[in-house]
Amino acid sequence: MEIKEFIQNFAEQFEDTDASVFTPDTVFHDLDEWGSLIGLSIIAMIDDEYGVTIKGDELRTAKTVADVFELVKSKK
Amino acid sequence: MYNPFSLEGKTILVTGAGGGIGRATAVACSKMGAVLVITDINPETLTETLSLLEADGDRKHLMFVADLTKEEDLNEMVAAMPSLDGVVCNAGISKVLPIQFLNAEDMNRIMAINAFAPMYMTQRLYKKRCINKGGSIVYTVSISGVSMVSMGGVMYAVSKNALDAFMRNAALEFAGRNIRVNSVNPSRVKTPLIQNSVYSEEEVAKDLQTYPLKRYAEPEEIANSIIFLLSDAASYITGHALIVDGGKTLS
């Protein structure tokens, strides 16, 4: 799995935040738009695209997009 | 002693009896004097529940391992069913998924166990006259889909809403046989169903603040509401959805 593609999938879950904002270092919890529905969408996207189940607490602990990427990779 | 809530002399079927609410209900019903018929898809948890039931000399509890979404299992169980005074249709599952991610596999699985299984089980028990006159059917529905909705809860909400509609239809149709039909509608209950959650601890802590009683229910508290509806204390109540939610839907 590629981080570039992961960031793209991650960014797609946001409505108002432009895809160009997202880098591996983006602290996504700090984005204005971040909220529970986006969190649930990220969890569902990861299940769909990567066949990996992550928990709310794991997503909560991850700081950056790269952290989530590593988490998914470690569970694959 | 005067006790209109007693279940003495009653035989009661509980589905999902290996799980949190089902187990608490079966155990509580046995303490109120009932003979239990318990069923679950999971043989280990079901056997454990059986061992927890209060029993004495002439009370013999029964258990059936069955997948209620499988027609063969359902038919086999109904064929072997003794006559019942109470039925608690409680087995159910949940999965949180925003609408954008809906898919037939998850949807069909949830509808099959949460909505269709209790409907077909009820239909067969009623048609076979397994439920005695004066009997009571109770569904474990939920406030979700009936009184409120939450982000990502659509599949669960839709399944529970279908069951709510079924409950009221059955109440109307079964009244002629003096069989009452009701539901309990809990908010969140401390059971395995809400563990392994997509919600973080922080989100749970925030959610608890939306409950006037500031806590989730214990399974025993749902069991006691079910006992009320099963008992003769509720003899004039039918077609009712009993909200058991610590005040959650007040605001």
Ligand SMILES: NC(=O)c1ccc[n+]([C@@H]2O[C@H](COP(=O)([O-])OP(=O)(O)OC[C@H]3O[C@@H](n4cnc5c(N)ncnc54)[C@H](O)[C@@H]3O)[C@@H](O)[C@H]2O)c1
């Ligand atoms: N826990 C809650 O917060 C909550 C809130 C409102 C309503 N409910 C409802 O209460 C009911 C009981 O839930 P719980 O919290 O005790 O959950 P639970 O997961 O502890 O128990 C559910 C039981 O159903 C059984 N089951 C699942 N699929 C089955 C199948 N195909 N055939 C037979 N049995 C099957 C499981 O093995 C399990 O033992 C469910 O209908 C649930 O939707 C729960």
